[in-house]
Amino acid sequence: MEALNNFLGNVSSFLWGIPLLILIVGTGIYLTVRVGFLQIRLLPTALRLVFSKKHDKNAEGDISQFQALTTALAATVGTGNIVGVATAVVLGGPGAIFWMWFSALFGMATKYSEAILAVRFRVKDAKGQMAGGPMYYLEHGLKQKWLAVLFAIFGAIAAFGIGNGTQSNSVAGVVKSTFGLDTWITGVILTLFTALVILGGIKSIGNVTAVFVPVMALFYLLAGIIVMASNVTAIPEAFATIFKMAFSPEAATGGAIGAAIRFGIARGVFSNEAGLGSAPIAAAAAKTDLPGRQALVSMTQVFLDTFLICSITGVTIVMSGMYKDTSLKANELTSAAFGHFLGNFGPYVVAIGLIFFASSTIFGWAYYGEKCFQYLFKNPSLLIVYRIAFVLMVFVGSVVSLDLIWTFSDITNALMAIPNLIGLLGLSGIVVYETKRIQDKLKEEKLAAKAAKSI
Template identity: 40%
Template sequence: MADLIHLVSDLLWGSVLVYLLVGIGVYFTVRLGFIQFRHFGHMFSVLKNSRKADKSGISSFQALCTSLAARVGTGNMAGVAIALTAGGPGAIFWMWLIAMLGMATAFAESTLAQLYKTRDSDGNYRGGPAYYMEKGLGMRWMGVLFSIFLLIAFGFVFNAVQANSIASAMSGAFGFKPLYVGIFIVLLSSSIIFGGVKKIARTAELIVPIMALAYLLLALFVVLSNVEKLPDVFTLIIKSAFGFKEAAAGGLGYAVAQAVINGVKRGLFSNEAGMGSAPNAAASATPYPPHPASQGYVQMLGVFVDTLVICTCTAAIILMSGKFVPHGTVTGIELTQQALSAQVGDWGSIFVAIAIFFFAFTSIIANYHYAETNLIFLEHNNKKGILFFRFAVMAMVMFGSLATLPTVWSLADVSMGMMAIVNLVAIILLSGVVVKLAKDYNRQLAAGKLPTFDAREYPELQSQLEEGVWDNLAEGAEQDKEVKRTRLQVDNS
């Protein structure tokens, strides 16, 4: 069985997904007019007003933090180290490239998730790829397939992987026994998960920005302490990406292939663009500006922060440390800990252990949120089913804390790859809707208006949308603008 899983993983990541991810990233980049570069600054403008929410949804900032909670975890620390040892420094370049292209893909999938979102029986917004497959394409079977892959990947496998990373880091830094670490993770995760989607969002909003900033500042300290090495690091990454160093030795083709495969694989595992996971958080948000495309901009920023900021920090720490050995036996979180300790002293290993704990813990609760949303899609909010699922997820977290996981990692790659394929097919089929929404948003923005989605202007879409979700948005936005004008007049007087 293990051999079959490894075979399927190699097939998916050795050819199918490399072409799909790059090709679809290029496709959306071109069709959306290079939106991730042209409107780079606008991502931050949307973020300024991202704290608004209503009784049905979380804020856009909470949705960003929830998606970052899932993104920022083992992929940023252990995954970057694995990409470096397996694919060489050139893998980092391909991680950058897949992230830049993936920003356009993330815009597409998160915009669609916002458009086709629904309300569950508790009145909370829910949505994601399964929902736009059912509503936008009329293919519930496709949504069911996607949901099953996501439940395997995010409900079970990834949570085991995250718990395993926490247990390994805590054991290495403090000598804690994995059993006790596992029990602590289960108890802490349960206290958040059983509180529902809004408690998950509030926890992510509190923890993720603090830990991301702390890690960024530490990486900045390391880079500034070794600033003379920075040009050599970037030169090494670029040369290795295209096999310039290996060409003389006759290993060009193999070296480049390994750099591409490992860079793309770990890049997707880290930033998740195109996988269909982050849209589950994006759909839960109350967007501001009140338009589906605004959540696309927010989630583009998430991909940028994850890979081009945090993953680059990890790569810089490792490559500047002198601890990196191509195809070496030390890899994963152990390599990151050793690299940071070489730069700042023994407390570096402790810092990584603490960072892994918080990043991986928030990944567990965000992964659960994604899985619950898709379980609701399958079971229509069956309370007993959700309760049973929560206990099953906690059991998998406990298992991950205690087990060795080489086969589980391969299963994660397979389930993630199948998710991505189903989602990528769906967003290509719905690409016309994405372009239509992007043009509508940017037309209003260029005219100096607050971009507001009015479903009445798109009768071809109106019948596909959940009744009551978008119906009164235009009137609400006009009232909001009128209130602001009144306040401004009072202030001026």
């Protein structure tokens, strides 16, 4: 097992080296320039669209724009927001939080572009449901089916890691440490709950996440706001530490500034998934009149995930100073930080938040994985095999080594990202075209609304 851990660690380090980090961030910067910093200019509009049902009631698709967003958020708001942020701080120092923000800023443009292409090139499957995502825009847009097949293979496998094993492992661990329940018992309960939700397909998942995600996010954000409000004088110093250590050689373990950048970006991508190509699979199922409208909604996912929820975790850790305690493991750090401010109630906040976050991630990634599997194997009867294997992995993840699962997830994330990023760069012209369409449409709607008011 130790030899396997070392081997996978070396593979992960190679894949998440400078070339891939440049490709991920570079793609985001390139797309940001091509769409004219749209993620900043139209963020207020995008946030308004999140709760609008005006344009998705009669449009083609399986679920509402809001359900598509919450399904994608369910898949992204998970252990990455609690354990992932703590891992970035442990391995890269507080400065890693800055690099999470940095990658997220440009990741919003990446997520926007992914959603545009997902809706533009989506198709109907044998059951009349929408199917879309990188495998479809790589095949039908870029005309490179081999890349589409590679993405689908990596995506179907990655679902067992990033969207399953890491999540169930974290839940089982925190439940044991907080409530004293054996990991196998948590594994059984979580496995049964997962089976009940995912066997109903995307509509069942969408209905559950539409309730699950807002509740869990508000609960965690409220706890973070209480910490911030009661310790408001410590906030400026925390931000100063983050910015200072983002560029300081002492920012990271081993005195290497590269570690802060590497783990900040890698854990940021793990959390918000911008560039991986996972979220556009959910976006493709949305009812929307224009690809750009759903893309704006999808873009807010990165903002909500990283700039709000991850920031709550990261800033709380830095404010507490608990990151200086080298005896604390990453999965213990966030609990210790909240416990520093909220006393005995702190670990319960983290435990409850993690249970909700990780469970919802499993639901979202079950859909991603099966859509990739469905692309590879057209026979609908084989889908039940994948679902059963996915459900069983929930239990396995609850009782195996955390380090092994995290390393495996990093590897599969990288393998997913590479073909997807190639597709985004190659199809950026279509993104620009669809951006112009949605901007013209928004202007037209704004003028019509003004005219209606004046009557």
